[in-house]
Amino acid sequence: MTPAPIAVALDAPDLETAARWAALVTPHVSTVKVGLELYLRYGPDVIASVRGASGVSVFLDLKLHDIPNTVAGAARAVSRLRPAILTVHATGGPAMIRAAVDAAPHTQIAAVTVLTSLSEADLGSIGLTGPADDAVRRLAAMAVDAGATALVCSPNEVAAVRSEVGPGITLITPGVRPAGTDTQDQARVATPEQALADGADLLVIGRPITASPDPGATAAAVAAALRRTATPS
Numbered sequence: 001m002t003p004a005p006i007a008v009a010l011d012a013p014d015l016e017t018a019a020r021w022a023a024l025v026t027p028h029v030s031t032v033k034v035g036l037e038l039y040l041r042y043g044p045d046v047i048a049s050v051r052g053a054s055g056v057s058v059f060l061d062l063k064l065h066d067i068p069n070t071v072a073g074a075a076r077a078v079s080r081l082r083p084a085i086l087t088v089h090a091t092g093g094p095a096m097i098r099a100a101v102d103a104a105p106h107t108q109i110a111a112v113t114v115l116t117s118l119s120e121a122d123l124g125s126i127g128l129t130g131p132a133d134d135a136v137r138r139l140a141a142m143a144v145d146a147g148a149t150a151l152v153c154s155p156n157e158v159a160a161v162r163s164e165v166g167p168g169i170t171l172i173t174p175g176v177r178p179a180g181t182d183t184q185d186q187a188r189v190a191t192p193e194q195a196l197a198d199g200a201d202l203l204v205i206g207r208p209i210t211a212s213p214d215p216g217a218t219a220a221a222v223a224a225a226l227r228r229t230a231t232p233s
């Protein structure tokens with residue numbers, strides 16, 4: 001069976017736990033995601049540990065955000081690890097995004113538009129007034145013009161972003177919560193089925209899977225529900 005288009009966020013406190021979660025979920029999902037917690041603690045070794053024998057795609061979510069020369073150096077350094085996807089913040093601007101794209105030609109650069117933890121009230125407090133959709137669309141268009149071939153947005157904006165950037169760009173949505181699960185620190189959320197129906201290509205799901213009593217079984221159940229949505233009987 002083809003693995004579901006899910007990136008499981010391995011936000012684990014230690015390498016052993018991350019590798020165990022990765023081994024449990026990789027029969028069911030296409031991708032595992034390494035973020036700041038693991039990478040800052042263990043560095044490059046973490047990539048091989050979670051990739052394991054399965055060779056699952058690894059998404060390196062470092063959300064780089066600095067001047068272009070610094071981001072280019074960082075992207076070049078991690079591109080040796082061959083992550084499938086590397087994130088940068090879209091608010092770093094077009095030159096910074098272009099620098100990452102040029103420095104890591106074998107890795108897909110994904111621009112994070114507006115963090116899914118930010119509510120519209122939060123956006124106002126950082127000077128981004130108006131609906132989240134507006135800022136997300138604007139940043140998405142700019143990032144694609146600068147060479148990003150993937151974008152990160154919430155599932156609430158994915159349809160608007162798709163109509164803005166067209167079919168060739170990979171849309172990645174964190175802020176995904178199976179029905180009835182706690183939203184925790186996420187503000188702009190939707191269910192996996194809704195995110196997929198609205199045009200997401202890759203759903204990022206962390207705690208609803210990894211904090212469940214059986215991460216492998218939960219990943220399998222979410223993947224099965226998505227398959228039913230994609231091919232209704």
Ligand SMILES: O=c1ccn([C@@H]2O[C@H](COP(=O)(O)O)[C@@H](O)[C@H]2O)c(=O)[nH]1
Binds near residue numbers: 009010152153
């Ligand atoms: O806007 C963003 C960008 C990245 N993330 C990351 O996704 C996961 C979500 O984990 P959950 O446990 O499903 O909330 C996490 O690693 C974030 O760093 C995001 O949430 N929002």
